[in-house]
Amino acid sequence: MIVVTRLNGTRFAVNPDILERIHESPDTHLVTLDGAAYVVRESLAEVVELIANYRASVLRRAHDLPAVTGYPLSLVRSPEPEEPAKDPEPNHPNGR
Numbered sequence: 001m002i003v004v005t006r007l008n009g010t011r012f013a014v015n016p017d018i019l020e021r022i023h024e025s026p027d028t029h030l031v032t033l034d035g036a037a038y039v040v041r042e043s044l045a046e047v048v049e050l051i052a053n054y055r056a057s058v059l060r061r062a063h064d065l066p067a068v069t070g071y072p073l074s075l076v077r078s079p080e081p082e083e084p085a086k087d088p089e090p091n092h093p094n095g096r
Contacts, residue, residue: 002050004030005041014038016051 001013007027018032022044030038030047040047 002047002054004038004047004050007039007041012038016054019051022047 002016003011003013005011014030014032018034019030020033021031023029023031024044027039028042028044028047030040032038042050
């Protein structure tokens with residue numbers, strides 16, 4: 001979570017993973033994936049920096065976790081795509 005400040009001075013935390021966009025006009029608006037919008041005192045650059053620091057801290061904490069024997073912490077990779085099944089022979093009975 002990142003902590004930002006409303007125009008009235010109250011602070012709140014927002015999950016940066018649900019932010020769809022951030023724009024300045026001139027106030028900074030945070031717009032979430034569900035369409036909720038928040039106007040904050042921080043500049044666009046400051047919010048981007050908060051998000052970068054938050055994500056870096058998540059990676060740092062994950063790196064600092066103790067390794068489980070035989071299962072070191074690593075990035076999860078997508079499995080290799082499987083080859084498509086071959087079509088059965090068209091003129092063979094039962095497609096075999």
